[in-house]
Amino acid sequence: MTELSPPQARTVARRARAATWIVFALNGFAVGMWVVHIPVVERAAGISHPALGALLLVLGGAALAGMQVAGRLADRFGNHRIVPVAGILLGVALVLPGLAGNWWTLALALLGFGFFNGSLDVAMNAQAVVVERAYSRPIMAAFHAMWSIGGALASVAGAAVLDAGLPAVVSLGGTGLLCALVVAVAGRFLLATPAASAQESTVDERKSPPARLVWLLGLLALAMMLSEGVANDWSALYLRDGLGTSESTAALAYGSFAVAMTVGRFATDRVAAFAGPVAVMRYGSALAALGLTVASASPWVPLSLIGWAVFGLGLSGGVPQLFTAAGNLDTRASGALMARVVGVGYLGLLSGPAIIGGLAHFMPLNVTFVLPIVLCLLGVIFAPALKPR
Incomplete structure (x- = not known):
């Protein structure tokens, strides 16, 4: 060539x-x-x-x-x-x-x-x-x-x-x-x-990334995507039933989250170039935990809407950084590694609504949000897993 x-x-x-x-x-x-x-x-x-x-x-x-x-x-x-x-x-x-x-x-x-x-x-x-x-x-x-x-x-x-x-x-x-x-x-x-050659398919397994690192990235993806699913499925319902707003006002909860997440994703690449993926995950996850705490604890609708927006901004950079980290673990098997991490994360997106719905039978909806808050804190703790190798 x-x-x-x-x-x-x-x-x-x-x-x-x-x-x-x-x-x-x-x-x-x-x-x-x-x-x-x-x-x-x-x-x-x-x-x-x-x-x-x-x-x-x-x-x-x-x-x-x-x-x-x-x-x-x-x-x-x-x-x-x-x-x-x-x-x-x-x-x-x-x-x-x-x-x-x-x-x-x-x-x-x-x-x-x-x-x-x-x-x-x-x-x-x-x-x-x-x-x-x-x-x-x-x-x-x-x-x-x-x-x-x-x-x-x-x-x-x-x-x-x-x-x-x-x-x-x-x-x-x-x-x-x-x-x-x-x-x-x-x-x-x-x-x-x-395309992978027969020789590459028999590469020394010792050169492959540790399985525990792949699963840790998958766990973080699950945590971030389950948390995102909470906003997708429960934010408007919480404002309507928990704070007694109209349907149209309740829709602003997801709207503020989605807009903030989209804007945050356009800004994340510059932040990652300056501070690195570990910082994006660590401080973004902390910001997301803070935002959801405010959104679920505030009795005032405007403050709750701000909380949902901060939640979206905090989550915006985590998943893209995780996918980049997975794809760069081993260029010989980038697709398979990405599939594992994306697949585990997708389980969180699928299971999140059912888990929150089940917990809501036993406690107020805003109390169930403690689960995604804790999952966001996992992003703070395990952010070093995204360190480039």
């Missing part, structure tokens, strides 16, 4: 960065469009809320499986090849829930959607690590901010198509087609990663 000159290498890296931004945004948009269509799909399938909850667990399980498969395939064939394949298949799978007419067809649809969404999640994060290496400075958090922006745009677009009365199969199908086409084009500009 011809070696690129420094200007050419910078141009290739910039194009790969833009392409990866687009993939993250489109993934956030696709997931967001599915989320806003959940009530419509539930009615069309003729299922109850408990049945929907069970099927969403099917989606989560399929996503976990997709992460593990994609991680190994990314190491074997290169994540630049897996990203467009997973993105195109996700676009195809997105239309399937709109076609479901009963519980079992919806289950099959969610199996496909979950599997390919999990596959794309791991593959695009692995590509983001490669692009970040090319830049030689932190840029991971901005990719995650683009995912959030994609989700926000989906909430607006979804509301518009639902208000217009478009059938779910049309709006989800159109979104899927858009995602498939754009990801296919963006995939041409991703940075190539070498």
